[in-house]
Amino acid sequence: MVSDQAFRAELGQHLARLWRYGLLLSRNRHVAEDLVQATCVRALERAGQYVAGTRMDRWLLSILHSIWLNEVRARRVRQGAGQVFADGQLAFDGEYAAQTHVMAAQVIRRVDALPETQRETVYLAYVEGLSYREVAEILQVPIGTVMSRLATARLKLAEYPPLQAVPKTTGGDRP
Structure with missing residues (x-):
């Protein structure tokens, strides 16, 4: 003990x-x-x-x-819960950091758009670095379900266009 x-x-x-x-x-x-x-x-x-x-x-x-x-979930707290916007979460300094910020914000928004079950599975496996077995134990689902959720999430994320390091401008004069 x-x-x-x-x-x-x-x-x-x-x-x-x-x-x-x-x-x-x-x-x-x-x-x-x-x-x-x-x-x-x-x-x-x-x-x-x-x-x-x-x-x-x-x-x-x-x-x-x-x-x-x-x-x-039983109290339905999630309904109407505010979102954390990716742009407000990352601080940056310099051109490289700015590009990293833009790309990280794009990744966060894309993952955030996944259904909850896929989002939490992606987080535990890829952000926390847990094994599929560990993710399955935490989520109380079979390991095959973890593998399926990750595969489906990867397919959905692959449907997005490539990340843009620098946002495209619409043209025109700058102030």
Whole structure:
């Protein structure tokens, strides 16, 4: 069994990941914060169930996902929830960073347009770098479903035109 102090220290190391996943699911900063708080509370309540030496991040992401499904969806918090706009999330400095910002914003918008099940699967597999098996455990679906969702998401993303490093101008005089 892990000591309470060690458990809390390791839990604290995963807060940013939990918040990002909560934001991806809810599309609302305040709801994401509530999800992380509820996840931490539940994890602390169930600290005795955590097996030392296993990946706490998987366990915590699974708890957060379960809370989202059971509580947030049941109360229909997602209906009408505000969106986080990609352009406001990235700061940049210089031409290279500006081009990176434009392209990153385009990718975020494209992934954001995917259905929720594909979006969260893409996030866990490609952003968090989890294995298909780990994603399946967190989402509580068969591994074949994870593979299917990722394949479908890749096909949908491939339908978009190539990313534009510099936005096209319509011409005309600049002020």
